[in-house]
Amino acid sequence: MEATFYLSAAVAVAATLMVVTRASAVHALLYLIVSLLAVAVVFFVLGAPFVAALEVIIYAGAIMVLFVFVIMMLNLGNAAAVKEREWLRPGMWMGPAILSALLLAELIYILVGNEGAAIAGRAAVDSREVGITLFGPYLLGVELASLLLLAGLVGACHLGWHTESAWSSHSESLSDSHGHEHG
Amino acid sequence: MNSIYPDLIALSPLILLAVSAVVVMLAAAFYRNPRPVIMLTLLGLILSFTSLFLPQSIASRQVTALLVLDHYALFFIGLIVVATFVVAVLCYRYFGGNESRHEALYILLLLAALGGGVLVASSHFASFLLGLELLSISLFALIAYPRFTERPLEAGIKYLILAGFSSGLLLFGMALVYAQLGTMQFAKIGTMLTAPDQALELYGLAGLALIVTGVGFKLALVPFHMWTPDVYEGAPAPITAFIATVSKGAMLALLLRYFLMAGAYQSHQITFALSLVAVTSILVGNLLALLQDNIKRILAYSSIAQLGYLLVGFLAFDPLAIEAVAYFLTAYFVTMLGAFGVVTVRSGGFNGGDNDGSGGVAERDSDRLADYAGLFWHRPWLAGVFTAMLLSLAGIPLTMGFIGKFYILAAGVEASLWIPVIALVIGSTIGLFYYLRIIAVMCAPGSQAITEPTMRPVASPSLVESVMLAALALLLIWLGVFPAQLIDVLEGTVVNLS
Numbered sequence: 277m278e279a280t281f282y283l284s285a286a287v288a289v290a291a292t293l294m295v296v297t298r299a300s301a302v303h304a305l306l307y308l309i310v311s312l313l314a315v316a317v318v319f320f321v322l323g324a325p326f327v328a329a330l331e332v333i334i335y336a337g338a339i340m341v342l343f344v345f346v347i348m349m350l351n352l353g354n355a356a357a358v359k360e361r362e363w364l365r366p367g368m369w370m371g372p373a374i375l376s377a378l379l380l381a382e383l384i385y386i387l388v389g390n391e392g393a394a395i396a397g398r399a400a401v402d403s404r405e406v407g408i409t410l411f412g413p414y415l416l417g418v419e420l421a422s423l424l425l426l427a428g429l430v431g432a433c434h435l436g437w438h439t440e441s442a443w444s445s446h447s448e449s450l451s452d453s454h455g456h457e458h459g
Numbered sequence: 460m461n462s463i464y465p466d467l468i469a470l471s472p473l474i475l476l477a478v479s480a481v482v483v484m485l486a487a488a489f490y491r492n493p494r495p496v497i498m499l500t501l502l503g504l505i506l507s508f509t510s511l512f513l514p515q516s517i518a519s520r521q522v523t524a525l526l527v528l529d530h531y532a533l534f535f536i537g538l539i540v541v542a543t544f545v546v547a548v549l550c551y552r553y554f555g556g557n558e559s560r561h562e563a564l565y566i567l568l569l570l571a572a573l574g575g576g577v578l579v580a581s582s583h584f585a586s587f588l589l590g591l592e593l594l595s596i597s598l599f600a601l602i603a604y605p606r607f608t609e610r611p612l613e614a615g616i617k618y619l620i621l622a623g624f625s626s627g628l629l630l631f632g633m634a635l636v637y638a639q640l641g642t643m644q645f646a647k648i649g650t651m652l653t654a655p656d657q658a659l660e661l662y663g664l665a666g667l668a669l670i671v672t673g674v675g676f677k678l679a680l681v682p683f684h685m686w687t688p689d690v691y692e693g694a695p696a697p698i699t700a701f702i703a704t705v706s707k708g709a710m711l712a713l714l715l716r717y718f719l720m721a722g723a724y725q726s727h728q729i730t731f732a733l734s735l736v737a738v739t740s741i742l743v744g745n746l747l748a749l750l751q752d753n754i755k756r757i758l759a760y761s762s763i764a765q766l767g768y769l770l771v772g773f774l775a776f777d778p779l780a781i782e783a784v785a786y787f788l789t790a791y792f793v794t795m796l797g798a799f800g801v802v803t804v805r806s807g808g809f810n811g812g813d814n815d816g817s818g819g820v821a822e823r824d825s826d827r828l829a830d831y832a833g834l835f836w837h838r839p840w841l842a843g844v845f846t847a848m849l850l851s852l853a854g855i856p857l858t859m860g861f862i863g864k865f866y867i868l869a870a871g872v873e874a875s876l877w878i879p880v881i882a883l884v885i886g887s888t889i890g891l892f893y894y895l896r897i898i899a900v901m902c903a904p905g906s907q908a909i910t911e912p913t914m915r916p917v918a919s920p921s922l923v924e925s926v927m928l929a930a931l932a933l934l935l936i937w938l939g940v941f942p943a944q945l946i947d948v949l950e951g952t953v954v955n956l957s
Contacts, residue, residue, distance in 0.1 A: 426484075
């Protein structure tokens, strides 16, 4: 049914607006996850369940993991615990929770009524078809994407190289056999 | 499976670029020595350039839906590879020569060149976006490469945000065009739109406008030019040369292909908007350049104006226009590489000293006008090369710039684009002022650089750099005096596009 598409699209837009306007990063991240889930539902309704699953696994999943990493890497002390307690106020999680509940209701409705792929007017695109397309006509695109990742990796590796002071120690730590002295 | 070999041969220039990036990365992982790394980089570029002549026999081969390796693409890939070669050579001493540990730089350069090559060969929105992203992600890391100095980092972040923003606009535009036509292949879009009673609907048109806007950001055309001077000033000088040439040239070649293949030139609203952009780019670029005191900023505004000139030829949309754009772009490549090459050679570079300010880390390049005072008296050859480049930018006869501008004017007049042509003439006249101002500063006899308070440790160019600059200057004058040689090449290659 078309209503499911419009509802989840509205949830996505609302959640994304909240991401942009929230002052607290944690709050914004919660909304971001909801927004990604809403987009996943949009994909599902349009007849692309595989992309919907990828959206949840890669975006929502990976972003959650990154978030956890950031929390782990920050030095958490007493102040953080106080802040944590503040964050647990209902005002903080109510918005994302309501939006997620909407999405959940929608999903249950679709699954119970078996409405998936109805709106697209054709058969759902499954993972097999996606794979054949990616490694058939779009093979070069996949290869280019891998090189794009390589560029990102090399760039991030260079920009994020951690050294105590600056270039001199940078070069010294990199030179394996003999340390160079720079004036 | 037989048909894969012609495809591989057709793709060989791009494949070789990708392979050399990976080889350089592996070599850098095992031998932390800059010499083999730069040698491998240059070797990869040379191999890629020679492999351009392999697919010449196969005219216009479509490799999957994504890429088309026709003579037009091959010509621009060649241009990009040569420009990357020059930039790699310029980077070597600038980033510390034999004592440096800058292997990542060359990997990123090769990947950026690959991105440019994919752009000029793409015939599909997917390869367009992937090539563009490959180019801009590599460029972002290259701009911020001296990561312990403030200005490159600032420039890198500015470029990152604007590149992300313009990619977003492009994607949205592509989605809108796809929503109307249901295809992402340029050629198919073209055939669909040439059918009678078929034209872009309002949102398809909005999509096209968004694509032009996204490309406009990359090309730094006037309403979207704000980032250019800051990024040009902040980025290391050889990288600035790369942004000015490869990044913009690839984008423009792609835009021309898109407009001709996908029939976008039939939309009068878009061509009108583009001519408006061309006129404002020429005028604003030239006028703002008058106010600058920094060579890199002057060259940035001058490149905005030059792209405006290019658009004038672009708007004619006929074989002469393609020829004019290709010639002007070649001239622009040679000139910008030469001009930024001189700035590179004059600068101390980021060569791995201490960070406390007393060491070898330059806080900025030698890019103020004062740094060039009296250059004619102690570095006559260098000043001569710089003068040749500036005169070419101004469009003085006997240089490539003159022939290029002449070509553009001819294309514009033939298509009776009167207002852009008038803007071009006015812009060139204004341009003479600031180019001659730099030359006048270099000639000023009284101000020896020794007495300058801003006197900096003067870098001496390496032999390879001098040879490179001399070659660029010779090429500039040779092809300015005998343009027929390049024109013959162009007529054999790029004109086949339409």
